[in-house]
Amino acid sequence: MMSARGRNQLVGILLAIGATFLFSVMDLQAKYLGQTLSVTQIVWARYFTLFVIMIVMFWPKRGLGLIRTKHLGLQIIRSLLLLYCTVAFFLAIQYMPLADAVAISFLSPLLVTALSVPLLGEAVGRHRWSAVLIGFLGAMIIVRPGLGVMHWSAWLLVSVSFGYALYQITTRMIAGKDDAVTSLFFTAVIGAGLASLAVPFFWQAPPEPQHWLMLASLGVIGGLGHYALIKAF
8 A cells, every 4th residue: 555655645646747738827817918917917917807806705714824934934935946048038929939948947847856855855866967967968959058049038938947946945845844835825916016016007908708717717726736846846
């Protein structure tokens, strides 16, 4: 029979896979919407919809308990990291194929492995270090530095990989200490608040009804994905 630790790891793996699938769907929608709408408007919809959903679902029962945290600084840092990654990734995929963007973003889990040593004190064996090195070389083949053919968006995606790795590390730091809903709420509040300051300068009415639906669904899909990721950690 599988041990309790093994069952927990299996659940974590399944949650992480589910989160990755949801993020892929969100990225596809963002690239499609970017053909007619500004990235700022897409990012705002992604966070504002999540904020509204969380207020409706959790504020009546939890009230101020929803923002009770033992790690306010980390919650703010991880939320700002995710906001940057969202803006930068949605912008980059408007200038390059989504498949290439995702391939470069594979740097992120490799960086998580590398950063988990100094930041989390975790042990990483030589097999994992070898995988990190091979994965990094593969990503560099896609970016092709020094050949004069890479687009600036490729380097933007490299920065997203670093930012998202730090986001996952900070999420791991607070996992099990702060409630997953609280962590998700901080993500929604900070993202919606900052995006709302910028969106009036970029707003344009979505041309088709399905665009409104897709904008609204970004918050739902993204929220479910990040909740699954938090629970996985």
